[in-house]
Amino acid sequence: MKNILLKSVIIFVVMSCLNAQLAHWSGRILKLSAGQLGMLPTAVFFGSLIITVIASVTIVIFRRSYQSLWKSAILFEILYLVMLLLSGINPLIYFIEATDNHLIDLMLYINSIIVFLLMYLFDLLYSKILGSKIKN
Secondary structure, three states: OOOHHHHHHHHHHHHHHHHHHHHHHHHHHOOOOHHHHOOHHHHHHHHHHHHHHHHHHHHHHOHHHOOOHHHHHHHHHHHHHHHHHHOOOOOOHHHOOOOHHHHHHHHHHHHHHHHHHHHHHHHHHHHHHHHHHHHO
8 A cells, every 4th residue: 555645545534433433432331312312423424524535635735745644644633623623512611511412522522532542553553564574
């Protein structure tokens, strides 16, 4: 996989799926009813796919700047957090008014950070494996 666009799209789709799955698990952990949880995981997934398209176009335009998986993951994370902010999801409201809906909003941000850290660990392992292959 030498093509940076292909690698980036794979990273974006994996991050999208992980964000949606963690949103679903967050609702299950909090034991929210189907009415409360609603279409949250689906909305997160489709929002992430829109971000995937935007990030892919950005990588095509600025191809020379995005030569590592780490930079692609940072781009996706920034766009995802901006999407959450623009959609009116404020993570700090939970500390003012503790309701289940505000807790889910906070969990979306926490899940995003967890996914980003997983991508960081993946990139670290990926670079170590490639580094060991180059030395041999």
